[in-house]
Amino acid sequence: MEVWQLTPWEELDMGLRLLIAAIIGGVIGFEREHADKPAGLRTLLLVCVGSALFTIASLYGFGDKADAARVAAGIVAGIGFLGAGTIIRLEGGVVGITTAATIWAVAAIGLAVGAGLYLVGIVTSVLVLIALRLPVPPHHVK
Template sequence: MASDMELWEYTLRIGIAFFLGGMIGFERQYRQKSAGLRTNTLVSIGSAAFVMLSYAMTGETGDPSRVAGQIVTGIGFLGAGVIIREGANVQGLNTAATIWCSAAVGSLVGAGLYSYGVITALAVVLTLIILRPLAMYLSRRKEKHTNEDYLEAHYTLTISCNIEAEPQIRPIIMEAISENDLQLQSLKSKRDEQSGNLKFEAQIISEGRNNKHIENFAKRIGSDRNVSEIGWILTKTNFN
């Protein structure tokens, strides 16, 4: 690509990078991950801009691949920021890998390889959507094997939120239960006279002792701005 790139061509590539990065980020935002719509879109746009800048600066004699290599290195630091270690569990690896892929999509578009960028973006989105149920299924089988002495476990969750937010919180609770393959036994709500908030009490049943899914459930509910407090306790386990 010549150093005197036309403005319309630059705008086109930035626009495509914006669209593809946003498509990837939409899935992450929908899952309420730390790096969502804006982060993946910005990474894609920035990568495309850097690749085009490298071509403009080096022309036909330089090596623009060096800039692409620096993009990969820089994204590594950005991805490390979304990885969180909690005890023996590590969270954020999928989101970090998604940011890395968004940079690859932006780099392809910046180099003028539009079709390759589109194919890569579609592959990333399909991987995040289609393989997620399979990964959850395999995780459940592993946890079920680990906890094979338990037939089922009963949990009690308490949630405190603004009383006006009850119509919004109830659907979120039901959705989070479905996402984590849990069974709702009962759901009660009453107003706390001291705080004035609405308190939910949910009785939940899980196949085996499944603290990880219960914690994921709690995080999903707790991420709502109307929720002020959430907690859970294992109340009973039935043995085989």
């Protein structure tokens, strides 16, 4: 298997991608933890960094034999299982949908940052934080 030969600058860029993913995942995770939600700082930081790392590895780790789109699809499928595990059906309703959606969005942010789309990842993280701070509709409060 052939691996791309990377310059020190490219390796530094990859490290920066992982660091940005960790910061974004940590900030969103801190907000969720502060709101006393099940997926908090550690979970969302790990989801974001893991997604970024899978993306980086798919882009640079396998030479010409990798299909980055398949790796992205695998991330989405895997995160779907993780998110589904946070949804609980209770008498009178379902809880955890926002947590599942947050995990999904954070994985997408990690994927974008891992691909080098820093601005897209940062803007999306701001939009996610805004969405998470919106008031909960009264009919959702129990």
